[in-house]
Amino acid sequence: MKLEQRELERIVDGCKAKNRASQQKIYELLYSKMLPVCYRYARSTDEAKDMLQDGFIKVFEKIEQYNVGGSFEGWVRRIIVNTAIDAYRKNKKEVFIDDESRIKDNSDWEDMESESEYAGLSINDIVEAMQSLSPAYQTVFNLYVMEGYTHQEIADELEINIGTSKSNLAKAKANMKTMLTDKLNRL
C-alpha cells in the first residue's frame, strides 16, 4: 500500500463509521494483494473471489478491533487467512492423512532441482498446482509456508495433531513437486 499512515487512519476511521466509500477505498487498496492470498486457499478463481468477499465483510465488521499503529495490511491478511481456514473447516469432508511416512532427503538432487526448475515456472503454474492439491494438503502448506504458522499452530487451528500437520506438509510438497515437474515437461 502506497499510502501515508495519516491517510490510512482517515480511511480506517471512515470504515469504522461504516462509510461505504472508505470501505471501497480499503477494498481497492488491498485487492491486488489479498486476492492472490485467496487464490492459494481456493480451488478456483470464483471460490477465491467469494473468499475475498467474505473476508472483507469480516474486515469491515471487525474494523473496530484494529489498533492503529499495527500493520493494517497484516491485520487484514490475518482475517482473510482465518476466513480461508473457516471455509476449509466448513467444507472439510476429507480426513487428514495421519501418518508419519518419511520423505527421503535427497538434498543434493533436490536443492539443484528446485533451483533449476521450479524457479522457471510462472506464478500461475504454481497457483494452479496449489489449487489442485487436496484441501487438507493445500491448507497446511499455505499456513506453514506462506503464513509462517508453526506445526503447533496449524494443529491447533485445524484441530489435528502435529504429526499430521508435518506429514501433510511433506505430502503437499511432494505432490506440488510432481505437478510442477509435469508442467515443466509439458513446456
Next chain:
Amino acid sequence: MKNNQLDNFESLIKSSLDKQRAVYDSSDWDKLNKKLDQANKPFYSSPWFIAASIAAVIGTVYLVSMFNAATEQNTIAIPAQGNELTKDEIVNNESSIANLLAEEENNEVKEVFINAEKEISNKEETNFNEENKNNKSETITSDNKEVKPQNSEETTISEENGFTPSDDEASKEDNIITEEIIILEKAAFHMNTFECCEGTTIDFVAEKQNNIDYLWSFDDGNYSKNETPSHLFTSPGSYNISLIVRSKIDNSIMTRSNDQLLIVHAKPNVQFDWEMNEENGIPYTSFINLTDKGTSWNWNFGDGSLSIEKDPNYTYRKKGQFLISLEVSNIEGCISSINKSIFVNQDYNLLAPNSFTPNGDGINDHFLPAAINRLDGTFTMTVYSPNEGLVYETKNVNQPWDGTNQKAGTKCTEGSYVWVVKLTNEKGITEQYKGAVLLLK
C-alpha cells in the same frame, strides 16, 4: 507466528507467490457492495422498498462521493479500473525457463572422453559382499589427459513402504529390495571441449544408463534434464559443470563434477571510430581502433580494399556510402566483429586535372596528377591515345607529359587521352588510378 525455517522448495514457492498481484476488477466491488447492503440493511430486501432504496442509494453515493472528494482527493492512488481489464487477470512476474534447452546448431563435435567409471551406490546398513565385484573403477586416458575418477556420494535407498529403518522388519524388507533393484552404476559425461569463446554452444553427453533421471548444472544458473543437452555459454568465466543422476527405482543419486573446469574466454570488445582528414590536399580517412585486447585486425573498407593494420588510414576513390567491417581476434583466438557505415563526400583521383594546353605559353603546358607531386613513393604514368595506343610513359615527377608522342617524337593532336598511374605508396602497396584528360592547344 514465527518464521519457519523453509527449505529450498518452500522458499521458492513462497518468494514467487509473494510477488503475485491481482488486477483490480471493479465488478468485484459491486458484488461486495451489494452484500454489504444486505448485511447492513436486511429489510431493504423487501420488494416494496427496492424502488425507494434505489433513489436513496443514488443520493447516498452522491453525497458520500462528494464527501470523499472533499476530504480525500489526491491522497489515494485508486487502482485502475474499467471494462478493458480482463476479469480474473492476474499480474504475474512470469519468468520462462531461461535457456533450459538452448538448442543451437551443433558445432563440429570434437569428442573428448572426459571420464568414465563404474561405481555402485551402496547402502550403509547393508553389506552385500557380492556387490563388491561391481565396485571397481576404471580410469580412461584420452586426449593426453588423465582424468581421475571421483568418488560420488552414496545415498540411501528410499522406502516405498512405511517402515522405519530401525525396525527389524523394515531392514529385512530393505535388504530384499536391494537385492532386486538395479542400482546406479555411474555418473559420467562427455563434453566436446573444455575451452571456448563466449557465445559458444557446448554439447554434453551423459553416459547412458537405464531408469535414470539426469540433472545438469551448467554453473551459470541454467540447468537441464536432458541426457544429451546443449548449452550456450554467453558469459566468460570458469564453469564447473556437474551432473547428478538419480535412479528412478530407488531414488539414489550420484554426482559428478568435472575435475577440469570449462573455460569460456571473453571475445574482444570490438569498436572503432574514424575521422576524415586531408593532407596536402589529399583526403583520407583515419580509422581509430578502440578494441580492447585485440591481437589481430581485419579491416574491410567496403570498396574491396582490405587492411590488417591496427589503425589504418585509407583514401576512398569514390564518394558514397561504404560499409566498413572490423574483425578482431584476441590472444585466446576469440573473434568478434563490428560493421559501421561511413559516408565519403568527394571523389579522389590523384587530384588530376581534366585538361591541359601544351602550347608553349608557360601556362598549363604539362599534365601530371597533382597528388603525385605530393606523395612520396614511386610511380609510373602511361598515356594512351585512342588511335595510336601508348604515347607517353614517365616515372619522374620532373618529366610530366608535355603533349608529345614519345615513340614518334611528334606532337599529339587535340583530343581526349587516357592516363594510367601505378603508384607504390609508402606502405609498399601498389595502387592504380586512371582517368581521361583533354589535350587542347
